[in-house]
Amino acid sequence: MVNIAELKTHAGIKELRLAVREFIKEEKENGTFKVMCDASISGFSPEFSKKLAKKGWIGMTIPKKYGGQEKSNLERYVVLEELLSNGAPVSAHWVADRQTAPLLLKFGTEEQKMKYIPSICEGEMYFSIGLSEPNSGSDLASLSTRAVDKGDHWLLNGSKIWTTGAHHSHNILVLCRTSPKNEKNKYEGMSQIIVDLKSPGVTIRPIYLMTGEHEFNEVFFEDVKVPKENLVGVEGNGWQQGLTELAFERSGPDRFLSTYPLLEELIGTIKSDGSDLSDLRDLGSCIASLVTLRKMSLEVASLLEQKKTPNTEAAMVKDLGTQFENQIIHTTRNTISIFPSLDSDKLIEVYAAQSILHSPGFTLRGGTTEILRSIISKGVNISG
Ligand SMILES: Cc1cc2nc3c(=O)[nH]c(=O)nc-3n(C[C@H](O)[C@H](O)[C@H](O)COP(=O)(O)OP(=O)(O)OC[C@H]3O[C@@H](n4cnc5c(N)ncnc54)[C@H](O)[C@@H]3O)c2cc1C
Incomplete structure (x- = not known):
C-alpha cells in the first residue's frame, strides 16, 4: 500500500502522475477535448471514458476478477487529481466509478458484481x-x-x-x-x-x-x-448502505477541484499580462487553502484504503472544498478585471462564467453545507 508521505517520492506514483499528464497533454493537443470547469458533471465524452478505461484508469481499486486494476486509493487519487485539475471530460463514467462500483463490491451479489462492474471498468456502463x-x-x-x-x-x-x-x-x-x-x-x-x-x-x-x-x-x-x-x-x-456510498461521494478531489482550471488560468494571466503583483494576498490564501484541503482529502483516501467509512471527515472535506471552489471565483474577480462570459475569446472569462453559473450547486450537491455541518458536529469527538 502506498501511504500519503510517499506521494511525492514513490517511484510508481511519480510515473503514474507523469503518464496521466502526458496522456492529457496529447489529448489536448489533438483537440479531443476543451478544458472546462466542473468537468466531472459537464464533460461528457464516452470516447474519452473508453480511452481512460483502456489505460486502466477506471475501476482502479476494483479487484482484477471484476475487471479492475487492484491499485490503491492513493494511486486512484493521483489519476483523478490530474484529470480534474485539467478539466478533462470524465462525467460519463464518474458516478459509476466513484460510488456504484465500490458499493456493489461491498453489498452486491456475485451475479450483480459480474454483471455490472466489468462494464463499469471498461468505461461503458454509466449509473445515476x-x-x-x-x-x-x-x-x-x-x-x-x-x-x-x-x-x-x-x-x-x-x-x-x-x-x-x-x-x-x-x-x-x-x-x-x-x-x-x-x-x-x-x-x-x-x-x-x-x-x-x-x-x-x-x-x-x-x-x-x-x-x-x-x-x-x-x-x-x-x-x-x-x-x-x-x-x-x-x-x-438501504439507509445504512447509502451512507457508505456518501463517503465515496463527498471526499474526493471533485469536491474541491471543480473551479481549479480558473485558478490556473488566473495565475497564467497574472504572469503573462504584467498585472500589478503588489497585492496577491487573496491568491496566496487560495493556494494555502488548496494545500490544506488536498492533505485532508488524501487522508480520507487513506482511511478508505483501510476499509473505514470516514463520513465525518468526508463531510469536512466537502464543506471546506465547496468554500474553496467559490474562493477561487472571488479571488479571480478581486485580483484582475474580467467580464465573465461563456462566449468570450479569453479562456479566463469563459472559465469564470462556467464557475459562476455552476456555483449555486456546489454547496447543494452531495449534501448541503448546513447538513454537512450537522454531521460534523455530531461526529467530531471534542472531549479529547
Ligand atoms: C449540481 C447538482 C447535482 C445533483 N445531483 C444529484 C443526483 O445525481 N442525484 C440525487 O439524488 N440528487 C442530486 N442532487 C440533489 C442534491 O442532493 C440536493 O439538492 C440536496 O440534497 C439538497 O436537497 P434540496 O435541494 O431538496 O434542498 P432542501 O433540503 O430543501 O434544503 C434547502 C435549504 O434548507 C437547508 N436545510 C434543510 N434542512 C435543514 C436542516 N435540518 N437544518 C438546517 N438547514 C436545513 C439546506 O441546507 C438548504 O440550504 C444534485 C444537486 C445539485 C445542485
Whole structure:
C-alpha cells in the first residue's frame, strides 16, 4: 500500500502522475477535448471514458476478477487529481466509478458484481444516483418512492429529481421504500435497487442549468417492473448502505477541484499580462487553502484504503472544498478585471462564467453545507 508521505517520492506514483499528464497533454493537443470547469458533471465524452478505461484508469481499486486494476486509493487519487485539475471530460463514467462500483463490491451479489462492474471498468456502463425527490432533499428519509414485492419482481412507483446524467446513464441506483414508513424509526424499511433506465414506465425530463446545459433531470417511475435480483444488499438496509456510498461521494478531489482550471488560468494571466503583483494576498490564501484541503482529502483516501467509512471527515472535506471552489471565483474577480462570459475569446472569462453559473450547486450537491455541518458536529469527538 502506498501511504500519503510517499506521494511525492514513490517511484510508481511519480510515473503514474507523469503518464496521466502526458496522456492529457496529447489529448489536448489533438483537440479531443476543451478544458472546462466542473468537468466531472459537464464533460461528457464516452470516447474519452473508453480511452481512460483502456489505460486502466477506471475501476482502479476494483479487484482484477471484476475487471479492475487492484491499485490503491492513493494511486486512484493521483489519476483523478490530474484529470480534474485539467478539466478533462470524465462525467460519463464518474458516478459509476466513484460510488456504484465500490458499493456493489461491498453489498452486491456475485451475479450483480459480474454483471455490472466489468462494464463499469471498461468505461461503458454509466449509473445515476437516485436519492433526491421533489419533497425529500436534505430530509432524505422522508422519501416516498416505493417498490412493492410482487413475487417475481418489484413494482416501482414514484419520482426522483436533480438526477445528474440520467439522460445518458444506463442504470440508476434508486433508494426507495420497500416497507411502509415506521414513524418511530424513519430510517428503517428503505432499500436500494438497480433500475434499467430503458425500462417501460421510466420517463426522464430535463432540467436545464443557467448555462443552458442539460445535466440534470426529473425521473418518473410508473409501474416499473424491476427484476427481484436487482435489490442491492439487504432489504430494509438501504439507509445504512447509502451512507457508505456518501463517503465515496463527498471526499474526493471533485469536491474541491471543480473551479481549479480558473485558478490556473488566473495565475497564467497574472504572469503573462504584467498585472500589478503588489497585492496577491487573496491568491496566496487560495493556494494555502488548496494545500490544506488536498492533505485532508488524501487522508480520507487513506482511511478508505483501510476499509473505514470516514463520513465525518468526508463531510469536512466537502464543506471546506465547496468554500474553496467559490474562493477561487472571488479571488479571480478581486485580483484582475474580467467580464465573465461563456462566449468570450479569453479562456479566463469563459472559465469564470462556467464557475459562476455552476456555483449555486456546489454547496447543494452531495449534501448541503448546513447538513454537512450537522454531521460534523455530531461526529467530531471534542472531549479529547
Ligand atoms: C449540481 C447538482 C447535482 C445533483 N445531483 C444529484 C443526483 O445525481 N442525484 C440525487 O439524488 N440528487 C442530486 N442532487 C440533489 C442534491 O442532493 C440536493 O439538492 C440536496 O440534497 C439538497 O436537497 P434540496 O435541494 O431538496 O434542498 P432542501 O433540503 O430543501 O434544503 C434547502 C435549504 O434548507 C437547508 N436545510 C434543510 N434542512 C435543514 C436542516 N435540518 N437544518 C438546517 N438547514 C436545513 C439546506 O441546507 C438548504 O440550504 C444534485 C444537486 C445539485 C445542485
